[in-house]
Amino acid sequence: xxxxxxxxxxxxxxxxxxxxxxxxxxGRADLAVMEIAAGxxxxxxxxxxxxxxxxxxxxxxxxxxxxPRYLLVNTGVANAGTGERGEADALACxxxxxxxxxxxxxxVVPFSTGVIGEPLPVDRVVGGLGPALxxxxxxxxxxxxxxIQTTDTRDxxxxxxxxxxxxxxxxxxxxxxxxxxxxxxxxxxxFVATDAAVPDAVLDTALRRANERSFNxxxxxxxxxxxxxxxxxxxxxxxxxxxxxxxxxRFQAAVEAVxxxxxxxxxxxxxxxTRLVDVAVQGARDTAEAERVAFTVAESPLVKTALAAGxxxxxxxxxxxxxxxxxxxxxxxxxxxLGEQAVVADGGVVPGYDEAAAAAHLAGHEVxxxxxxxxGEAGATVWTCDLTAExxxxxAEYRT
Amino acid sequence: xxxxxxxxxxxxxxxxxxxxxxxxxxGRADLAVMEIAAGxxxxxxxxxxxxxxxxxxxxxxxxxxxxPRYLLVNTGVANAGTGERGEADALACxxxxxxxxxxxxxxVVPFSTGVIGEPLPVDRVVGGLGPALxxxxxxxxxxxxxxIQTTDTRDxxxxxxxxxxxxxxxxxxxxxxxxxxxxxxxxxxxFVATDAAVPDAVLDTALRRANERSFNxxxxxxxxxxxxxxxxxxxxxxxxxxxxxxxxxRFQAAVEAVxxxxxxxxxxxxxxxTRLVDVAVQGARDTAEAERVAFTVAESPLVKTALAAGxxxxxxxxxxxxxxxxxxxxxxxxxxxLGEQAVVADGGVVPGYDEAAAAAHLAGHEVxxxxxxxxGEAGATVWTCDLTAExxxxxAEYRT
Numbered sequence: 001x002x003x004x005x006x007x008x009x010x011x012x013x014x015x016x017x018x019x020x021x022x023x024x025x026x027g028r029a030d031l032a033v034m035e036i037a038a039g040x041x042x043x044x045x046x047x048x049x050x051x052x053x054x055x056x057x058x059x060x061x062x063x064x065x066x067x068p069r070y071l072l073v074n075t076g077v078a079n080a081g082t083g084e085r086g087e088a089d090a091l092a093c094x095x096x097x098x099x100x101x102x103x104x105x106x107x108v109v110p111f112s113t114g115v116i117g118e119p120l121p122v123d124r125v126v127g128g129l130g131p132a133l134x135x136x137x138x139x140x141x142x143x144x145x146x147x148i149q150t151t152d153t154r155d156x157x158x159x160x161x162x163x164x165x166x167x168x169x170x171x172x173x174x175x176x177x178x179x180x181x182x183x184x185x186x187x188x189x190x191f192v193a194t195d196a197a198v199p200d201a202v203l204d205t206a207l208r209r210a211n212e213r214s215f216n217x218x219x220x221x222x223x224x225x226x227x228x229x230x231x232x233x234x235x236x237x238x239x240x241x242x243x244x245x246x247x248x249x250r251f252q253a254a255v256e257a258v259x260x261x262x263x264x265x266x267x268x269x270x271x272x273x274t275r276l277v278d279v280a281v282q283g284a285r286d287t288a289e290a291e292r293v294a295f296t297v298a299e300s301p302l303v304k305t306a307l308a309a310g311x312x313x314x315x316x317x318x319x320x321x322x323x324x325x326x327x328x329x330x331x332x333x334x335x336x337x338l339g340e341q342a343v344v345a346d347g348g349v350v351p352g353y354d355e356a357a358a359a360a361h362l363a364g365h366e367v368x369x370x371x372x373x374x375x376g377e378a379g380a381t382v383w384t385c386d387l388t389a390e391x392x393x394x395x396a397e398y399r400t
Numbered sequence: 401x402x403x404x405x406x407x408x409x410x411x412x413x414x415x416x417x418x419x420x421x422x423x424x425x426x427g428r429a430d431l432a433v434m435e436i437a438a439g440x441x442x443x444x445x446x447x448x449x450x451x452x453x454x455x456x457x458x459x460x461x462x463x464x465x466x467x468p469r470y471l472l473v474n475t476g477v478a479n480a481g482t483g484e485r486g487e488a489d490a491l492a493c494x495x496x497x498x499x500x501x502x503x504x505x506x507x508v509v510p511f512s513t514g515v516i517g518e519p520l521p522v523d524r525v526v527g528g529l530g531p532a533l534x535x536x537x538x539x540x541x542x543x544x545x546x547x548i549q550t551t552d553t554r555d556x557x558x559x560x561x562x563x564x565x566x567x568x569x570x571x572x573x574x575x576x577x578x579x580x581x582x583x584x585x586x587x588x589x590x591f592v593a594t595d596a597a598v599p600d601a602v603l604d605t606a607l608r609r610a611n612e613r614s615f616n617x618x619x620x621x622x623x624x625x626x627x628x629x630x631x632x633x634x635x636x637x638x639x640x641x642x643x644x645x646x647x648x649x650r651f652q653a654a655v656e657a658v659x660x661x662x663x664x665x666x667x668x669x670x671x672x673x674t675r676l677v678d679v680a681v682q683g684a685r686d687t688a689e690a691e692r693v694a695f696t697v698a699e700s701p702l703v704k705t706a707l708a709a710g711x712x713x714x715x716x717x718x719x720x721x722x723x724x725x726x727x728x729x730x731x732x733x734x735x736x737x738l739g740e741q742a743v744v745a746d747g748g749v750v751p752g753y754d755e756a757a758a759a760a761h762l763a764g765h766e767v768x769x770x771x772x773x774x775x776g777e778a779g780a781t782v783w784t785c786d787l788t789a790e791x792x793x794x795x796a797e798y799r800t
């Protein structure tokens with residue numbers, strides 16, 4: 001992962017450690033701690049699902065206190081749908097880490113992912129804190145990315161550097177997520193760190209802008225998680241980012257590039273997926289309309305199963321566009337392409353359509369569905385994956 | 401199919417015939433003709449997908465002319481996404497039937513279902529008209545129901561009789577549909593016939609009311625078809641139905657019962673399905689809210705894969721309720737039951753929850769998910785099915 005810059009750059013001011021806490025299954029790393037140097041700050045966005053998990057509610061309160069020092073992330077159990085006990089359990093874990101690290105409990109920000117409805121095994125989490133803290137390292141990104149996974153099959157880490165006036169700043173992030181993926185203003189779990197010195201308001205805006213164009217445009221199955229969270233932390237050890245100007249733009253671009261790398265990695269690693277699919281809509285009246293069409297196509301089970309078969313079944317794509325809720329859509333103006341191959345225009349298949357060329361494009365691991373609504377200048381790209389029998393197998397057997 | 405009254409009652413004034421026209425595959429019945437006695441009438445609702453198939457557009461125009469005499473239905477090719485040629489092809493088939501039957505072309509109402517984007521093989525359809533007309537019979541319902549199927553595995557016919565002041569009236573209907581099922585104001589293909597003498601406005605209202613509570617509450621995969629249509633025809637050979645009163649209520653109840661039978665049969669025969677699922681929402685502020693929650697649960701891939709496994713993974717149901725778009729939902733007031741087993745209340749699992757009892761309920765062929773939002777008096781039930789690897793296989797291989 002990592003686009004043109006595959007290296008993972010450590011971020012001055014951030015250390016990561018992991019542990020095998022045996023939270024749900026023995027012998028796998030399932031706990032990660034990220035340390036933020038004193039003086040750092042963080043911005044975050046969370047799921048809009050009305051059933052928000054206990055750690056989401058606690059994390060939001062703790063971040064509001066300011067001065068976060070540790071992120072505590074466990075996989076295996078989501079601590080969601082656990083009622084009042086859930087919050088008490090999350091707080092107990094924060095207190096235990098705070099005692100060992102010598103900080104306030106509110107400086108610990110908890111995140112959980114995994115099965116919904118089971119209580120968090122607090123003793124096991126606490127048992128993993130010692131090893132995780134003892135192993136803190138600036139080079140711990142890949143290990144931490146592995147320790148927060150559920151049904152993920154690949155580590156998701158992305159990294160960029162940007163040359164600012166005051167020197168080079170680094171942005172490195174990790175994410176997990178493969179199923180129950182349809183973030184709504186926030187996302188699965190993603191943690192992005194920078195050494196830049198960024199005022200709080202700028203950090204918050206940078207995260208929200210990047211999030212809108214990355215994690216908020218990923219869908220694996222249309223199911224929004226109860227535990228989604230995305231956090232951008234800054235240690236301030238590096239160059240300053242002002243509230244406006246070229247340095248801010250370069251910083252924003254680096255954050256956005258890292259988030260898009262991670263978002264695409266999540267779609268590519270969608271449960272059971274064999275293909276990463278870009279659904280690129282243009283010619284829309286506004287961005288909301290473009291997103292609605294792109295998501296409707298990206299979430300259509302019929303489109304996704306055709307993609308699994310590498311079948312250029314464009315009729316299913318048209319049918320999805322047609323039910324996307326644009327009441328006055330003129331279907332004769334809609335154009336459709338698969339990769340470089342034009343498929344539909346003027347309400348029917350284009351003359352000379354080469355189905356073999358379309359099929360060849362769909363046979364690859366990265367697929368592009370291009371849709372031009374022909375009624376405006378706005379566009380949006382949504383990332384998804386194909387729907388395979390393996391998705392069903394994974395999700396029918398997840399708890400067993 | 402047929403609920404408490406499994407018999408299929410012929411409807412005076414209606415005859416059905418079929419043919420093996422070889423439209424897409426040889427050796428199977430793929431063409432059905434329904435004859436309506438002179439003086440009959442019909443009401444219909446159609447898909448709201450913006451990409452409406454050519455036969456849908458032609459059918460709507462022909463019905464507006466009044467006096468329908470023949471329904472012409474083919475499977476194999478949907479004649480959708482076929483541009484201007486599509487309408488010309490549909491009209492050519494209507495003209496050919498009109499010539500043979502001695503009626504106006506506008507008295508023939510065309511319907512198509514099958515693959516999108518391929519031209520209708522007019523010659524083959526026309527070749528099947530002779531045999532279909534020669535075989536017209538009042539007892540042709542089951543054969544016709546078989547002849548209009550695509551990936552359906554079972555015939556879908558339902559029948560009721562109602563005792564009216566003027567005598568007994570019959571309502572019999574057939575439907576097809578297993579995939580691309582999420583009707584929006586209309587449905588896959590459903591044809592319901594009655595011998596009652598029903599004024600046009602009453603017939604139209606009866607169909608729309610029944611449709612809202614039956615076909616419009618079915619979802620297999622959330623994909624709205626380009627060819628959905630539901631038609632209610634009356635021959636007038638039987639007793640009269642007035643515009644109000646007890647006879648109208650009895651007639652409406654019979655139509656609704658037939659439509660619900662057919663709607664549930666479609667959900668039960670959802671592609672790859674092993675279970676029929678009732679998602680029953682109550683305690684909503686209004687019907688729209690209840691429907692939104694029920695559809696969100698019924699279309700959640702994670703809920704549907706858990707159902708395929710017979711896994712009472714209630715966390716996924718809660719997560720779906722939580723993302724259904726009710727901004728001010730108090731999650732502590734939500735209650736969830738699987739069959740008779742209470743599962744969730746007060747934001748967590750109920751004391752004494754018996755997971756074995758819930759699993760036993762989910763092991764059956766008919767499953768009930770009960771959701772009480774605890775904020776009002778409205779409710780709605782949506783019918784769906786589980787999501788299996790077989791669904792993926794069917795839809796990945798549909799065109800091959």
